[in-house]
Amino acid sequence: MLQRNSDLPYVIPDEPAARPPAQSWQYPTVDLREMGRILRRRYRLVALPALALLGLALTYLLLATTLYTATSTVLVDPRRANVVETNQSVLSNFGTDDATIESQTLLIQSVAILVRVVGKLKLTEDAEFKPKPGLLDPIRRLFSSSGPSDGANPEDAARARSVEILQKRMKVTRQGTTFLVDIAVNSESPQKAATIANAIADAYFDEQVRAKYDATRIAANWLGGQIDELKSKVVASEKAVEDYRSANNLMVSQGVTLNDQQITDLNNKLIAARVQTAEARAKYEQIQDIAKSGGDPGGINAAISSEMITKLRTQYADIAKNEADLSSKYGARHPLVANVRAQRRDTQRLINEEIRRILESTKHDYDVARSRETSLQQNLDQLQGVSTSSGQAQVRLRELQREAEANRTQYESYLARSKETTAQESLEMPDSRIVTKASIPIRPSSPKTMLILGLALMLGLGAGSVLAFLADYLDGRIKTLEQAEAISGVPALAAVPLIGARELARLAKRGRNELGRYDPKSTKLLPAPLQPPLTRYAIDEPGTFFAEAIRAVRLALQRTMRSQPVKVVQVTSALDSEGKTTLSINLAQSLAMLGIRTLLIDGDLRNPQVTRSLCPRADAGLLEVAIGQTAPEHAILVDPSTGLSILPSTRINEVEYITELMFSDRIVDVLDHFRHRYELIVIDSPPLVPLVDGRALAELADRIILALAWDQTPREVLSHAMDLLSPVSDRVMGTVLTRVDLSRLQFYDYYRSSAYLKPYGTASLHAGAAR
DSSP states (O other): OOOBOSSSOOOOOSSOOOOOGGGSOOOOOOOHHHHHHHHHHTHHHHHHHHHHHHHHHHHHHHHSOOBEEEEEEEEEOSSOOOSSOOSOOSSOOOOOSHHHHHHHHHHHTSHHHHHHHHHHHTGGGOGGGSOOOOTTHHHHHHHSOOOTTTTSOHHHHHHHHHHHHHHHHEEEEEOTTSSEEEEEEEESSHHHHHHHHHHHHHHHHHHHHHHHHHHHHHHHHHHHHHHHHHHHHHHHHHHHHHHHHHHTTOOEETTEEHHHHHHHHHHHHHHHHHHHHHHHHHHHHHHHHHHHHTOOGGGSHHHHTOHHHHHHHHHHHHHHHHHHHHHHHHOTTSHHHHHHHHHHHHHHHHHHHHHHHHHHHHHHHHHHHHHHHHHHHHHHHHHHHHHHHTHHHHHHHHHHHHHHHHHHHHHHHHHHHHHHHHHHHHOOOOSEEEEEOOOOOSSOOBSOHHHHHHHHHHHHHHHHHHHHHHHHHHOOBOOSHHHHHHHHSSOEEEEEEOBOHHHHHHHHGGGHHHHHHOOTTOOSOOOGGGSOGGGGHHHHOTTBHHHHHHHHHHHHHHHHHHHSOOOEEEEEESSSSSSHHHHHHHHHHHHHHTTOOEEEEEOOSSSOHHHHHHOTTOSOOHHHHHTTSSOHHHHOEEETTTTEEEEOOOOOSOHHHHHHHHTBHHHHHHHHHHHTTOSEEEEEOOOTTTOSHHHHHHTTOSEEEEEEETTTSBHHHHHHHHHHTGGGGGGEEEEEEEEEOHHHHTTTOHHHHHHHHSOSTTOOOBGGGBO
16 A cells, blocks of 8 residues: 655644635726727627617518508687687687697597597598407407407497507697697608598597587577576566656656756756845945935946846937037027037936836846745745655665666677677687698608617627627636636746647648658557647647747746756646646657756646557556556656656556545655756646545645646636645746737737747748637
8 A cells, every 4th residue: 555755744724724815816997999909809799789689670661561650730729710800709719828739639539539530531441450360369369358349330440440540650849839739640651641641630620620519509508598587587587676756756867866867957047046045146236326316327237237227328428419519609598509408407307217117127137036935935845755755665666777777688698799709609710720740651651760770780799899808807707817817826938829620630631641651559658750740739830829839938937047046947837738738748849959868747647638548558557667567767767769767657546545646655766767867847737626636646746837728717717726825836837828829819819829829020920820
């Protein structure tokens, strides 16, 4: 039984030692350039939703029915055109608030108007306005309740379905905050769309006129009934006034009773009589005063204003003048003078008689005026007595008159309103008018091909971009050397490119001639032409990026060897199939080509890929040397083309021996034996995560190179692998990305990929190795 080496104990820690926080991985911040690279490397994911939506959009465009839209514009005019001038309409004009305009917009879409249109255009007989059977109709009927058409008249049901379809085909919208309303109708026929749009506008106007006519007719009928009732009231109230006036002897003349009219007349006459009496008394008292004082009565106003006295006095003055002239001429005793004097005395006598007559007439006038005043006062007192007794009767009469007047006023008002309503009933105008009649459209309005395709493309690209960003964010596989360095905390040595299958097939053709001369039972190394092309690619194709990457790893190892003693180098990986075997073989060959005595040990006893690739029939290997069954010199195979020594590993069926070997002193002794005979030992180690063998070998190695498969190894696995190597973390020299697709690497690490794709100067490197 193999024993464990007590000098080199290996203890598996319960928990991996934590690495410094500086080495923890943080996802880089995405800038605009990084976003562009994400979209380029995920272009298939970006294009897939866009193509899918474009396909759906094209399918919809091919299957969708082509529709044409005709629009009729209506002005809801708040200024009503009145042909018959009236003080007030039965229905008032439209308001100017938004609610009124919106109400008219909804009225245009009402069932009452659409039923009128359906009936006028006979849309129930039009196939376009009949329900079309669908594939989901049976399922819908299972989950739907009884519809309005159940048990209804077939004609009413058909009309209701046509109205429902028409409501879906039309759209009524208000233009901003104006009074303009657009009536848009979609139809498969452009002529039909224009006809229906104009018919809806006409039906809307007809509905306005009908509503006004009905309201006016109802108002006229109501007014007619009120007029008949008021007429009876007027007749009854006027008859009551006349009967009461006759019963109480309250005859009226010119709006007042005869008694009141007589009192008014007598009162006016009495006032006039009192004025006359006052004037006559003033004249009479003036005469009395003149008589008492002995004055000349000719000075009273009546004598002065009398024409007769004026003439007589003029005559008297002429005679007196003539007398004076004759007296001065003939003397006082002359007969002519005596004659003239006699004429003067006669004239004076006539003046006196006239004055006396005037005085008597003034006294008579005063007596007559006083008598007349007394008579009028008596008559007035008598009529006032009668008026006082009929006062209560007049109060009731005036009440009856006011009631009759009120009934008459209301009757006249209703009668005038009835005549106005009758005039309006014969001529009603709509409150709206057509601004633009719907014309026949020349281009289809639906489906909008460019808009649908553009939206599908934009939405598809947007969804694809989101999916690309999400997929890239959730993608935890290592893509760049920077990621590998940040996660592992050790340098990233190189990126080994992926070799295309076509290139490998070309190289494999070189071994056809050698295949005929090869003995399949030979235990020696395969001839170089028969070895897998990848195992010798760095040597056979030294000008490729692959060889350049191997040389970069070799250079890093040589630098370490110059400063520190390095004998054993372990090439391992976190998981299997990560390219560690190809890396270890090519690295060992490259070192051997420099003249360094190099030994390549196949340390993967469970899956010996090195042995399977270079010497599949080997009869002795690491296990046989470790247990002393075969001498080391007899198990070593040498490649004559490179001088590389190879220690294979034969297939072992007892798996338990493998683990025990890795923890035993025998493997330590084997390595110590070869340390003295070779300058450098390269061990192809088992993967670290699934097996403990690689971790045990790490305890014996001087330096460790970790291979990571590009776009395959998850970040969490690499972090876990580094935790497993934490006891020997100082020996980890770096990581190497394998199987790197250089054509895709430019979308992740542009500058490093450019360095690979565009080598410096006239070097013979070529990109034929990169797929």
